[in-house]
Amino acid sequence: MLKYDEHNKYHRFIRTVLITAVSLIAFVCLWWVVSKIANNAAIPEPFETFEALIDLVCNGDPVTGLSLTTYVVSSLSKFLRGFLLALAIALPIGLILGNFKRVRAFVNPWIEVLRPIAPIAWAPIFILLFGYIQGATFVVFIGIFFPLLTNIIFGVTKIDKVLIDASKTLGASNMQIFLKVLIPSTVPYLMNGIKVGLGIGWMCIVAAELYATPLGGIGFYVANMITYGAFPQAYAGIIVIAVLGLLTTGLAEYISRRVSRRMGMDV
């Protein structure tokens, strides 16, 4: 016999799966109806698109002859580099800005001016500066950098002051407080920043690749197919993008939840 809790959990899981399945089927139906009504090559029917998707997975790009794996690896590697760069820079800057009010007040206007600029607006400049491939990496960097930075700063300022008091009465120096109290208590906020950043970063990479990067990953494939008028193929690429995006954010969500629980904090 299952215990009540497990039983309940199992039921909830089944229900979620069922609802999701029905919802996806309904979505495909709706898509089909729209494509019929629109009767326009730019909105292919679902069936054609799935055919193109299977073709893409099995045979790769019909124009360049490159495999889907090559495209995905290319996109993901740019994405990963942009993410790591953002993390490496946002972490120290965030900790400093969170800790020092004066520095924060000084730098804040810069952040507020730069942050609202759509990352993709930087694409032409970055491509000019760093070339096609690194240019896309820097667009991802910008997309991930600001959510990371603001979350880290928020985390540092949100630290429970009484924990700092407690550390002081246990003899901790400022440096020890920084390392043993401040940094751990910022981790869940950092994870939250990563979660948000990855979502935005993934949008950025595809958008940057639309600037027809040679060898340029899955975004390039979509753009290229559209210029050839091969819409089902383009849509197949979009589905790959959606699935990969779902996987990255899902993974980030999972890790972030695990970390928060381990750190005993809910953000």
Added chain:
Amino acid sequence: MSKSKIKIEGEKYDQERVRADRTDELYKHIPEGETLMSISGLRVVYVTDEKETVAVEDFSLDVKKGEFISIVGPSGCGKTTILRCIAGLLQPTRGKITIGDRECTSPGSDRGMVFQDFALFPWRTVKQNVKFGMEIAKVPKDEAEERAMRYIKAVGLEKFADSRIHELSGGMKQRVGIARTMVMHPAVILMDEPFGALDAQTRNIMQEQLTKIITRSERTILFVTHSVDEALYLSDRVVILTKRPSTIYKIVDVPWNRPRDRANPEFTALRKKILEYLEMQNVMED
């Protein structure tokens, strides 16, 4: 252990002579019952944008070594403020606090503090919380482990040594807080309404447990509470404060041996008297 210097109160001491995790040994030369800590002419004014609040007007007190002193007073009269000054977390406007012949101006492990809302590190386990101060003081790993476990046992949490803080009840959390402070052997222990967040039953159990700990090893404790009953159950002397700006209204000696019997008519009589004092100075101020 390395011979590195450690810092207590801005002075440097040889680690061979004194360790940050055994500051009670700094005052071995002071016999039980002699003055260990002396607070004189403490005055604290909070200055905010709109106004100045005099929280503490004039507070002077000599605390003897091994003594348990409770501070009671109307809410908002400045009890926390006094403890924070002693802990070095707050700079008093005027007044001087000394332990032995050392003046206290900044926080240090010689004045341990137990907080009302526990102030435990949520990302650490029970044992890791208790070890925090010893990590700071660079106590060798084996010794830290042994000492942490001894204190975790003393507060009855040996089954929960590796639990995380959010898995514990309020009473268990505060036991971790007490173990974390006690394990450092501070010269003076400050407790700010440590049982204030607990239900009545847990509170009684905690009071008994604390009594056991302090009768086993002599500790010098300054204990802030709202409960006259708690103050009488635990302390050697009860300091009654006036309303804000607070000064000492009266100091009551509590003569009985521990463990004490709350049902004892003398106990109830003294409690009534202190409650009357508290009420009286409330009336006077109004």
